[in-house]
Ligand SMILES: Nc1nc2c(ncn2[C@@H]2O[C@H](COP(=O)(O)OP(=O)(O)O)[C@@H](O)[C@H]2O)c(=O)[nH]1
């Protein structure tokens with residue numbers, strides 16, 4: 377796999393920002409950047425640690441400080457496919473030939489403590505790079521050019537989905553730094569499965585394979601999921617994700633009775649049920665147990681204290697995703713990228729039931745027909761990720 381994207385341009389880089397949204401939005405922008413670095417044969421520059429939305433927010437009262445991509449992703453696996461460096465390493469390496477200002481060098485503990493430094497750094501990047509300031513929701517990247525992709529298999533209305541066709545410009549390709557900015561006003565967020573159009577399927581498939589094999593959560597996350605299932609002796613269970621809290625798609629917020637009435641035909645009454653949720657109501661578990669007539673309902677509360685005080689807060693959601701991925705059947709929250717990634721993991725793991733179920737859908741009359749995936753869609757996971765890879 378690693379060879380597929382070599383040779384690498386020396387001293388050419390792709391830089392990007394941490395998305396302002398939740399962890400799965402951060403992951404998608406990261407995946408987008410990985411693909412751009414791969415197809416341009418450049419070194420990926422990982423952004424500095426910073427506070428992540430929900431993860432480091434004081435309002436959650438759980439964690440403070442900053443998070444780094446390496447806290448979440450298995451960077452060594454990425455390094456086997458494409459070269460990457462941290463921003464600090466980038467500054468050191470490029471200090472001379474890219475004239476990195478002194479303020480970004482020689483800081484003791486990582487270079488960008490505090491927001492001011494980060495804003496200054498982003499400003500410097502904008503001024504010294506060629507930005508890709510369109511995302512895969514608005515635009516379809518044709519590679520190596522619109523002309524060549526025009527004869528390829530990605531020009532259907534369904535795949536293009538009213539996106540503008542774009543190609544990397546000679547200026548971008550020649551620039552030492554290609555930068556994918558994301559801030560409060562602009563996000564590099566969009567679908568990853570359908571971000572590319574090419575002459576044939578080879579390159580997009582190679583990129584999806586790169587993500588499948590090299591961009592994944594840290595190995596400990598999957599070991600924890602295994603360990604927790606072992607503690608509770610749950611190897612044959614169903615799982616649900618109920619997204620609440622700040623979720624903007626309020627139409628998905630059903631009460632438990634309604635959820636139960638929609639999905640009870642999918643749930644085995646003789647098997648345990650794992651419920652991943654960010655619902656803060658302390659009685660939620662009890663309500664679930666009362667309404668879902670299964671031998672036992674498990675939630676994070678059944679394992680978090682046993683995992684110990686040192687268990688990193690940022691891993692909680694990831695481990696819950698990995699647990700749900702192991703379930704016999706998984707029913708997610710529609711439009712949640714947290715749920716969507718569980719469906720992707722299940723596809724990667726080739727579980728028996730790879731259907732994407734949502735608890736807002738009524739399954740009493742069987743499985744409703746699914747509309748074909750449109751190119752812009754990213755709040756549900758595109759099966760291209762696991763079916764054609
Ligand atoms: N532990 C845990 N955290 C969750 C759960 N659902 C949501 N969260 C938190 O809320 C964030 C959701 O934001 P995001 O990842 O963008 O997904 P989305 O907003 O559902 O599309 C996650 O990253 C978690 O921090 C859950 O079931 N368990």
Ligand SMILES: [Mg+2]
Pocket residue numbers: 397398399401
């Ligand atoms: Mg979100």
